[in-house]
Amino acid sequence: MTTATPDPDTLTDSGLAPEGDGRLLIIACGALAREILDLRDRNGWDHMDLACLPAILHNTPDRIPDAVRSAFTRHHIRYDHIYLAYADCGTGGALDRLCEELGIEMIRGPHCYAFFDGIDRFAARDEMTAFYLTDFLVRQFDAFVWRPLGLDRHPELRDMYFGNYEKLVYLSQNEDPDLVARARTQADRLGLAFEHRPTGYGDLATTLDTWAG
Template identity: 40%
Template sequence: MHEDRVAVVACGAIARHVAVVAARRGWPVDVVPLPPLLHNRPERIAAAVEREVARLRPRYPRIAVGYADCGSHGALDDVCARWEVPRLPGTDCYSVFAGAARMHALLEAEPGTYVLTDYLAASFHRSVVVELGLDRYPELRDDYFGHYRRVVWLAQHPTANLRAAAQRAAGVLGLPLEEVAVGDLLLERAVEELVHA
């Protein structure tokens, strides 16, 4: 039994960020990542989280969920209530990184905004191009993305490699790229609330 540690069942897309923040702050956290491609089937997120929480419960008296709602339409909240575990705030990880007000302003200014995080920029080919079949059927691009007008990269740790990856992703979509520096501060605050809930 890990009496002094908190297990955080986290989306694979943010698990590394959660682990880095926890290590930097010296928090007793064990991050348990779930596959990031669950985001392509959000109706499966709640069940996957519940299986992991049930598996961890005998070993960890304290468990938290490193997901926002993420398209589960309240199903994840039902799981969290049933197991009495907290989760990250908000509707999606974009709001966790950028803040709800900033995300609202970005989408209000241009509803046709496709949003990238560092993870999504780096994994765009696998997570989007391959998963949606655009590598095999590139003509589907406009069917999927024809109503988007721009790509906004929420840059947590902007590097030359990530910037190039974000530019490639925007190029695949045929859209202009805007970079918005967000860092990890809001994520850090959210994780702190989870760890000390």
């Protein structure tokens, strides 16, 4: 099964409904769709379907658990196994409690930055003054950062939001010189030093491999 990845705007605002009827469903954040579909196709996991929630939910994390519950309720009757490809993502443990209630597994960690970098490595770095971007967030920087913070209208607010940060760290999942250049430009826009840290798919790959059986 090979599926064309929807454009980033669709994954940001609309998500992605499952297109097949496999025995295993991954409910995921739209920000992870490219990576999950690539891993599925690369490994021949034809029994795996993907349902993505809108990535923009990250800007209102209190709404993520209800969206996950709704997706589970809508799809669970068709699947033998359902897994959740989210980290905590600012829900304050609510996703973990929901998974216990529903009897499903999720990816452990505070957010996708951590599991791309590797949970243990990320925790050991303890980078309190770093602002992180992934491939998806580089593509969707204006939709997730610049416009929601009002910096398109009031660039003078930049120091208020980012004055305590020292660097922008781009955790890249794929080798793409254009994305590196865009991330560097975004660091300049925020007045931050730039660091590029190639991570690949990190713990996302190992977790999906376990779930795929």
